[in-house]
Structures are given as structure tokens and as C-alpha cells.
Amino acid sequence: MVVEQQASRAGTDRAASLVELLTVAQRRVARGVAGALAEDGATLDVFRLMRCLAAGPGRSMGELGVALSLPAPTLTRLVDGLVDGAEAYRLPDPDDGRRVRVHLSARGRTRLARLEALVRAHEDGLAAVLGADRVAALARALTGFEPA
Numbered sequence: 001m002v003v004e005q006q007a008s009r010a011g012t013d014r015a016a017s018l019v020e021l022l023t024v025a026q027r028r029v030a031r032g033v034a035g036a037l038a039e040d041g042a043t044l045d046v047f048r049l050m051r052c053l054a055a056g057p058g059r060s061m062g063e064l065g066v067a068l069s070l071p072a073p074t075l076t077r078l079v080d081g082l083v084d085g086a087e088a089y090r091l092p093d094p095d096d097g098r099r100v101r102v103h104l105s106a107r108g109r110t111r112l113a114r115l116e117a118l119v120r121a122h123e124d125g126l127a128a129v130l131g132a133d134r135v136a137a138l139a140r141a142l143t144g145f146e147p148a
Contacts, residue, residue, distance in 0.1 A: 029126070036118040040111070045070065047119065049078050050104060050112045053088060058101035060093065087111055 034044050045068070052067050053059060057069070065075050079102055082088035087108030093099035104112065127135045 032126075033119055033122050035113060036122040040114055042098070042111075042115055043077055046081070047112075047115050049075075049082070050087070050108060050115065053082075053102060053104035053113055054109060058091065058093075058103045060099055060101055064102065082108060105135060 030044055033047075037044060037047055048068055049064065052064060059077070061072070061075060064070075064079070065072055068075065070078070079088060079090075079134045082102075082104075083090060085107075086105060088102055088104050090102055093101050123135070
């Protein structure tokens with residue numbers, strides 16, 4: 001909230017920096033999406049994890065941590081929650097039995113479809129307010145960012 005207030009003041013005093021603008025935008029969008037996902041009892045991190053799992057044939061915990069920029073204890077807690085809910089499962093890596101790969105289950109895919117519909121509805125609302133062209137241009141501009 002403080003950063004948002006500073007960014008708002010910065011807009012009147014001087015041009016806001018890219019970092020300020022991105023931070024404010026990310027926080028506002030994340031708050032809105034989190035509210036939409038809460039309708040299904042999910043969080044933004046759970047949604048992102050499920051999307052990451054759906055994109056591949058199983059991911060190691062290390063791959064998930066890098067892709068999602070989450071600390072290992074947080075990621076483990078999220079994966080444990082999905083496994084407990086039968087929305088994901090762990091199997092040994094076929095190439096290295098010491099490693100474990102996490103997979104999204106059929107039940108997880110069904111829930112992910114519901115969550116994606118909630119997020120899509122939220123994004124449609126943003127497009128209605130900001131304009132579809134502006135949202136599309138922003139998405140194109142941010143597509144080139146790679147995880148650090």
C-alpha cells in the first residue's frame with residue numbers, strides 16, 4: 001500500500017519509474033485475481049503452480065522453484081496441499097530414481113479449468129476498464145521478461 005501511495009505521489013511530482021509502475025500494477029492485479037480465486041478456495045501461488053504442472057509431463061521441485069520464483073519451503077507446502085487434495089501426485093523421475101517429479105492429476109486439471117475461467121473473467125474485466133488494445137499491448141511487452 002505504501003508503494004502504491006508513493007507511486008501515486010510520484011505521478012504528480014515527477015514521472016514514476018518503471019519499477020514503481022510495475023510494482024503498483026502487479027499488486028493491484030494480484031489483489032483482484034486473488035479475490036477471484038478465493039471463490040474456489042485457491043490462492044494465486046496455487047493457481048500458478050497448477051498451471052506450471054499442467055504445462056509439462058511432470059516437474060522436479062527444483063524446476064518448479066525456478067519457474068515460480070518461490071522458496072523451497074513454500075513450494076513444498078503448496079505441493080503437499082495439492083497432493084493431499086488428490087490434485088497432484090509425485091512419482092520417481094524415470095531417469096534418476098533419487099529425484100521426484102510432480103504431476104497434475106485429472107482432478108487437478110478439472111480444478112485448474114475452473115480457476116482459469118475465474119482468472120479469464122477477471123482479465124476480461126480489466127480489458128473492459130483499460131481497453132483490450134492496451135491490455136494486449138502490455139501483455140506483449142511483458143512476454144519477453146524471463147524469470148531471474
